[in-house]
Amino acid sequence: MNEQNQPSAEVVPTGTSDADAVRLDQGHIHGEGGYPEAFENPGLPPHTPRLTDIDEAAAKRAERQIAGLFTLSIIGSILFLVGYFTFGVDARNWFPGVGVMSTTHLLLGAGLALGLLGIGLGVLHWSRTLMPGEEIVESRHHLASSDEQRAELADTFVKGVEGSQINRRPLIKYSLGGALGLVSLPILVQLVGSLGPLPKDDLYVSAWSGLPDENGKRTFSAPRLVLDPENRPIKASDVTIGSVFHVQPEGLLDLHDHVLEEKGKSSVIVMRLDPGDFADNDLGRKARDWGHDGIVAYSKICTHVGCPVGLYEQTTHHLLCPCHQSTFDVTQDCKVIFGPAKRPLPQLKITVDDEGYLIAAQPFMEPVGPSFWERD
Amino acid sequence: MSTTASTPRPADRLREADQPAPRQVDGLTAWIDDRTGAAPGIKYLMKKVFPDHWSFMIGEVALFSMLIALLTGVFLTFWFDPSMAHTVYNGSYVPLQGVEMSRAYASALDISFDIKGGLLIRQLHHWAALLFIVSLNVHMFRVFFTGAFRKPRELNWVLGTVLSLLAIVEGFAGYSLPDDLLSGTGLRAMQGFTITTPVIGSYLVYFIFGGTFPGTDIMPRLYSVHILLIPALLLGLAIAHVVLVMVHKHTQYPGPGKTEKNVVGYPVLPIYAAKQTGFFFTVFGILTLISTFFTINAIWVHGPYDPNATTAGAQPDWYMGFADGALRLLPGWLELDLGSFTLSLNVMLGALVLLPLVFIIQGAYPFLEAWVTGDKREHHLLDRPRNAPVRTGLGAAALTAYGILMFTTSNDIMAIKLHLSINDITRTYQVLIFVLPPLVFWAVKRICISLQRADREKVLHGRETSRLMQSAEGGFSELHEPLNEYDRWHYVSYEPTYPLLEGETGSDTPGVAGSGRKVSKARAAFSRFYFQDSINPVTPAELEAAHHDHETHEVIEASAEPREQIEAAEKH
Known part of the structure; x- marks a missing residue:
């Protein structure tokens, strides 16, 4: 046991500096040789008055400074009002050090800032120079109540429970438990049940499977690939090697409602590679076969968390997602070669129609976008 | 308001009828108190004492900026229309x-x-x-x-x-x-x-x-x-x-x-x-x-917003950065294919697990530390960070991990600005997130201990005066000036700490460590982790010894070393 662990506030120093020194190689020796275990709190150091406490001229100066800051605040507020009523919302002017910017934004901002800072700094200066500068001591009491009071509280609870007889009457206890458990359900069911529809097959289909009719049914009709946002079909011959197009299925951009919802699943990126650039493996061959003459189409929705994969490096044939930097290799069927995504971007099988326009040969064969639990 | 005159004088009778001039504020306080009975309570609050320190101001900045956000937010609601209905913009x-x-x-x-x-x-x-x-x-x-x-x-x-x-x-x-x-x-x-x-x-x-x-x-x-x-x-x-x-x-x-x-x-x-x-x-x-x-x-x-469009350098506001950074660091192979189900740990861990985990650990820390130290007393005096080296080190390590995740959110911008490969930057962060926090813990803990040693040094030998003295033999030495009691208190006013020993029934200090309860092996181990390198404050005896015996410096410092050594010394 270590008596030297004890707090020592009550130990009064009995030794003087003339007492024999303690050899520390004898180990910790506290309370012997006349020394307390720890130093005593010397108490508050003597108060040093501020200049403004002893020199009336300094106090007067502080008073003027404070009043000056408050006056600045008044000027700021007036500046704000003048700015508000003098200039139109679209007025723009050149301001030194700032350049051309909205006149009202600058005048209102500067005026309000001055109005607030004048008061703020003035009051702070006041509190530091003229208000009483001596710290005072308030005593702190143990937070806990007395043992009796705590016991009384516990008794109150015990008596309350006894008075309700809930423990003596199990019929009430268990039926109430059941009722309370059940009554939360209606509220929860209303909320959760009415928030939104069930996903059903919505994650598996896109506008490439056809746009929904009145009954929400989609029928595949080999849609043309159209440019987004120009809404123009693309001739295979217009897609030169190295080019990259952002496309949607024909008809989507003519919709009035749910355009964003359909785009969120149907956005596709089209690139043309030299057919020889595809990797000489199963992945590369599949990518090329699902394309047309080196033109390939892939879902633009990242398989990580769904950002549009918007950056294409022509020389390496890599697609990069700007959100979390997943990198997909187009020559290997958009396999992930870097970053946090796991699955390749789904490929859209394409071909050309009689007039030479690119069309979808089949819808996406798997859900596009981020992974989810019930996805295969 | 002099009422202490011991001998009544005739003129006092005349003054009895004098009331102090009525003040407006009396009426106001009376009006409020009549309806609430709150006069003593309000008086208590108005006289309440708050300690002053610049670091106490930071919480106030938080409170005030929250109020300013609330106020300006109310303004914005008057004009903002949270509707996804289509419209064609024709503003200015x-x-x-x-x-x-x-x-x-x-x-x-x-x-x-x-x-x-x-x-x-x-x-x-x-x-x-x-x-x-x-x-x-x-x-x-x-x-x-x-x-x-x-x-x-x-x-x-x-x-x-x-x-x-x-x-x-x-x-x-x-x-x-x-x-x-x-x-x-x-x-x-x-x-x-x-x-x-x-x-x-x-x-x-x-x-x-x-x-x-x-x-x-x-x-x-x-x-x-x-x-x-x-x-x-x-x-x-x-x-x-x-x-x-x-x-x-x-x-x-x-x-x-x-x-x-x-x-x-x-x-x-x-x-x-x-x-x-x-x-x-x-x-x-x-x-x-x-x-x-x-x-x-x-x-x-x-x-x-257009689901088909994007910008390079997209990143969230800074406080979501750590979660977004985690999304950028987690490797894709963490997505598991469980037959007909998919478990995307590569996303989940960063987005759905990390956030609650951070806040659970944060919320639980006081209880964990109290369990390790066994300290059940109230504390109203703050620790100087150096006097709790392990806690300070742990905090610094946690901040380092947080900082790495947050900086990862800017990995693409760094790659562009610094002309580095984004792949290299990301891989570096993937390593740093494991390596740097322990290193920072160790370094910060050692720095704290060094500062504590420097404090002891200052108390034991006084402050350097920059005045040189030449002795009769011709040697030079610098004069050290002992600290006054106020300055000294600054360096010695913390509590000595010792690791709890396994099987021990806690320390003698009232309220500390499961009084009567035996300290478990795990708790003793944690306690050692926290306190085995403790540098304890100078005691009066040590100071006295330092004054008397300058050859014992080393011994004095050694005495501040772990408790085991002290006890070993005591046994001899």
Whole structure:
């Protein structure tokens, strides 16, 4: 046991500096040789008055400074009002050090800032120079109540429970438990049940499977690939090697409602590679076969968390997602070669129609976008 | 009001009828007290003492910026329309005229361009929100590193933890509302990581978004969360937080005259109240200056949200950075293919597990530390961070991990600005997240211990005076001047600590360590981890020995080493 662990506030120093020194190689020796275990709190150091406490001229100066800051605040507020009523919302002017910017934004901002800072700094200066500068001591009491009071509280609870007889009457206890458990359900069911529809097959289909009719049914009709946002079909011959197009299925951009919802699943990126650039493996061959003459189409929705994969490096044939930097290799069927995504971007099988326009040969064969639990 | 005259004089009788001149304030206090009986309570509050220190101001910045965000937020609700209905923009911002967009985005543009002072309010709102979360975090660091979370303030620490979680959710909901390209991309990522929740993920997002992403329900829903649900919780919890501060009375830094049983500082009236008022206006003023001259969230730059469009360098507001950074670091192979199910740990761990985990660890820390130290006493005097080397090291390591995740959010911008490969940067961070925190822990702990040793040195040998003395033999030595008792108290006023030993029935100090309960092996091990390198304060005996016997310096320092050595020495 270590008596030297004890707090020592009550130990009064009995030794003087003339007492024999303690050899520390004898180990910790506290309370012997006349020394307390720890130093005593010397108490508050003597108060040093501020200049403004002893020199009336300094106090007067502080008073003027404070009043000056408050006056600045008044000027700021007036500046704000003048700015508000003098200039139109679209007025723009050149301001030194700032350049051309909205006149009202600058005048209102500067005026309000001055109005607030004048008061703020003035009051702070006041509190530091003229208000009483001596710290005072308030005593702190143990937070806990007395043992009796705590016991009384516990008794109150015990008596309350006894008075309700809930423990003596199990019929009430268990039926109430059941009722309370059940009554939360209606509220929860209303909320959760009415928030939104069930996903059903919505994650598996896109506008490439056809746009929904009145009954929400989609029928595949080999849609043309159209440019987004120009809404123009693309001739295979217009897609030169190295080019990259952002496309949607024909008809989507003519919709009035749910355009964003359909785009969120149907956005596709089209690139043309030299057919020889595809990797000489199963992945590369599949990518090329699902394309047309080196033109390939892939879902633009990242398989990580769904950002549009918007950056294409022509020389390496890599697609990069700007959100979390997943990198997909187009020559290997958009396999992930870097970053946090796991699955390749789904490929859209394409071909050309009689007039030479690119069309979808089949819808996406798997859900596009981020992974989810019930996805295969 | 002299009533102490011992011998009544005839003239006193005349004065008896004299009443002090009635003051207006008497009438006011009487009116209030008649209806509330609150006179003593209000008087107590007005005379309450608050200690003064610059670091106590950080929490006030958080409180004030929250209030400013609330105030400006109310203004914004008068013009903002949280609707996904289509509209064609015809406001005064020329580049977007004729563009199809949602009412939400169009009204946010109107606030920025067509409502006088609207941009100032919008900028103030965003800057105040950012400052709120920054200052809230820095306030939390102050509380952590000074040990202010110890008993009896654990509950308030938990309240603060909940506040900080709510604050970032509130921030996310807020910057998702304008429906510009960036905010839509943020929502898209949110939908993308929520859908990875095992089993219920797809149901969850269809409920949240009311169907296919993005749908038209999300904006009004986010809006009611952002302006009603979370602000009410934030305000209520913030009030509870401040009330608890008053109930506990504020902690104070150790120093001469300051004890566990007192509060040294300034009373509410007039000083503390004046300082708070002045400070509120100053914070408001500085935020206004920033909002005037520095644009945050220029929603007009990238146009309306389009699932097919994106910008390079997309990143969330800074406080969501650590979660986004984790998403960038987690490797793709963590997505597991479980037959007909998919478990996307690569997304889940960063987005759905990390956030709650951070806040659970944060909220639990005071209880963990109390268990390790076995300390059940109240603490109102703060620790200097150096006097709790292990806690300071742990905090620094946690901050390092957080910082790495946050910086990872900018890996693409770093790659561009520094002309480095983004792959190299990301891989470096993947290594650093494991290597750097332990290193920082070790380094910070050692630095703390060195500072403690320097403190001991200063107490034992006094401060260097820069005055040289030449001895009779011709040797030079520097004069050291002993510290006065006030300065010395600064360095010695902390409690010595020792590791609990296995099987021990706790320490003798009342309230410390399971009195009568045997210390378990695990607890003893943790206690050793915390305290085996403790450097304890100089005792009067040590100081005296240092004065008398300059050859024992080494011995003095050795005596501050672990308790085992001390006990070994005692046995001999």
